Amino acid sequence: RGHEGEQHDSPTDTRLAPSPRRHRRPEEAMHRRPQEAPPLERGAPESLWRRGPRPPRSPAPAAAAARSEPSTSSLPPPLENAAFEEYYKEQRIVHEEEWDAFMSVLRKPLPATFRVNASCRFLKDICSRLENDFRRSLENEVSDECGEYALSPLPWYPGNLAWHLNLSRKQLRKNPALESFHEFLKHESEVGNVTRQEAVSMVPPLFLNVQAGHHILDMCAAPGSKTFQLLEMIHQSKEPGLLPTALVIANDLKVQRCDVLIHNTKRMCTANLIVTNHEAQSFPSCSLAKDDSEAYKDHCKPQRLEFDRVLCDVPCSGDGTLRKSHDLWRKWSSSMGNEFHLLQVNIAMRGIALLKVGGRMVYSTCSMNPVENEAVVAESFSGEVEALLNYLMFLLSYENWSAALDLALGR
Numbered sequence: 001r002g003h004e005g006e007q008h009d010s011p012t013d014t015r016l017a018p019s020p021r022r023h024r025r026p027e028e029a030m031h032r033r034p035q036e037a038p039p040l041e042r043g044a045p046e047s048l049w050r051r052g053p054r055p056p057r058s059p060a061p062a063a064a065a066a067r068s069e070p071s072t073s074s075l076p077p078p079l080e081n082a083a084f085e086e087y088y089k090e091q092r093i094v095h096e097e098e099w100d101a102f103m104s105v106l107r108k109p110l111p112a113t114f115r116v117n118a119s120c121r122f123l124k125d126i127c128s129r130l131e132n133d134f135r136r137s138l139e140n141e142v143s144d145e146c147g148e149y150a151l152s153p154l155p156w157y158p159g160n161l162a163w164h165l166n167l168s169r170k171q172l173r174k175n176p177a178l179e180s181f182h183e184f185l186k187h188e189s190e191v192g193n194v195t196r197q198e199a200v201s202m203v204p205p206l207f208l209n210v211q212a213g214h215h216i217l218d219m220c221a222a223p224g225s226k227t228f229q230l231l232e233m234i235h236q237s238k239e240p241g242l243l244p245t246a247l248v249i250a251n252d253l254k255v256q257r258c259d260v261l262i263h264n265t266k267r268m269c270t271a272n273l274i275v276t277n278h279e280a281q282s283f284p285s286c287s288l289a290k291d292d293s294e295a296y297k298d299h300c301k302p303q304r305l306e307f308d309r310v311l312c313d314v315p316c317s318g319d320g321t322l323r324k325s326h327d328l329w330r331k332w333s334s335s336m337g338n339e340f341h342l343l344q345v346n347i348a349m350r351g352i353a354l355l356k357v358g359g360r361m362v363y364s365t366c367s368m369n370p371v372e373n374e375a376v377v378a379e380s381f382s383g384e385v386e387a388l389l390n391y392l393m394f395l396l397s398y399e400n401w402s403a404a405l406d407l408a409l410g411r
């Protein structure tokens with residue numbers, strides 16, 4: 001970010017305070033499972049972490065009556081949508097010769113992926129179990145559908161900390177050797193040493209390049225998988241034996257989803273997180289006293305909190321999740337992306353306004369639609385581009401270019 005964006009600042013000045021909710025003790029949090037947020041769309045995938053037998057439900061009368069008739073609604077939805085293909089071919093999001101391969105990947109099941117908490121005390125043991133026990137014992141299992149190794153680290157994730165499990169549900173069910181692996185994952189996940197997260201969702205926090213002491217705003221944070229990753233980063237970057245000085249503010253509009261966010265991030269047992277419940281597009285300006293001892297002195301003017309890093313993982317049409325949200329094949333229409341565009345621009349612009357000069361913001365969606373991605377970024381910078389053009393016009397009026405350049409670069 002180059003310059004201050006005061007025009008987007010809301011006039012509100014909110015002092016930050018930890019959430020007044022009752023905090024459970026860490027050991028209480030340790031015994032609770034991470035949750036998925038109430039789905040934005042119906043048809044969220046069954047979690048690998050919840051494979052236990054389900055209690056039988058008494059059928060509703062209508063459902064019981066319908067059971068005697070063969071029902072078309074029980075058939076899996078067809079994985080096709082002509083409008084989707086037409087739209088995205090037009091957008092040229094992949095080369096023409098890659099189109100069929102692209103569509104066939106969209107119809108394949110998504111491998112389960114998880115991340116090991118880089119800041120956990122048992123990091124070495126966990127990595128060694130994954131590498132030496134489980135990976136070896138699953139070496140001969142090859143995914144039916146994907147033809148890839150059953151368990152392997154994601155090659156692009158630093159430190160071999162992210163893994164994918166490339167087995168179909170059928171294989172998972174029929175292989176008893178996987179039982180202990182599941183127990184391991186379930187337990188480590190409950191205590192916060194492992195987090196289930198999709199591979200693509202791990203990317204935006206990596207691009208933030210978080211450093212020790214950073215102030216970070218996660219604008220649309222629930223259910224909190226990226227917040228958790230950011231917390232890991234700040235705990236990992238601290239001086240040995242010291243608590244981190246960094247701060248993560250995780251915000252979400254929906255209070256119910258904030259609850260899930262709190263529940264999931266509690267596994268980190270951190271004191272460096274504040275959860276807020278605001279519209280991201282009008283997230284208030286915040287101020288922080290320089291240190292606690294100064295906080296209540298009358299003459300101490302609070303400092304405006306500007307963020308070193310902003311994560312802008314906005315609400316979106318979610319059509320990048322087609323591989324797991326099969327319902328979307330039926331529901332998808334080209335208007336879905338358009339509906340989110342304005343909100344996304346407003347959130348992104350607010351993020352830019354809250355960013356420190358020289359700070360970094362990452363904008364991400366789980367949509368493939370350029371209307372929700374490139375167009376939002378372009379729109380968010382359109383004011384800046386205009387300012388740059390004006391500035392260039394100003395520079396052009398100089399006869400001496402090198403002097404003008406010196407001026408521009410502050411030399």
Ligand SMILES: C[S@@+](CC[C@H](N)C(=O)[O-])C[C@H]1O[C@@H](n2cnc3c(N)ncnc32)[C@H](O)[C@@H]1O
Pocket residue numbers: 201219220221222223224225226227251252253254257278279280281313314315316366
């Ligand atoms: C894509 S999800 C975020 C996923 C999250 N970053 C993660 O990695 O777990 C988008 C979130 O934005 C929230 N949301 C929707 N409208 C919002 C708004 N105007 N301001 C803030 N959050 C909003 C939704 O409740 C939802 O939790």
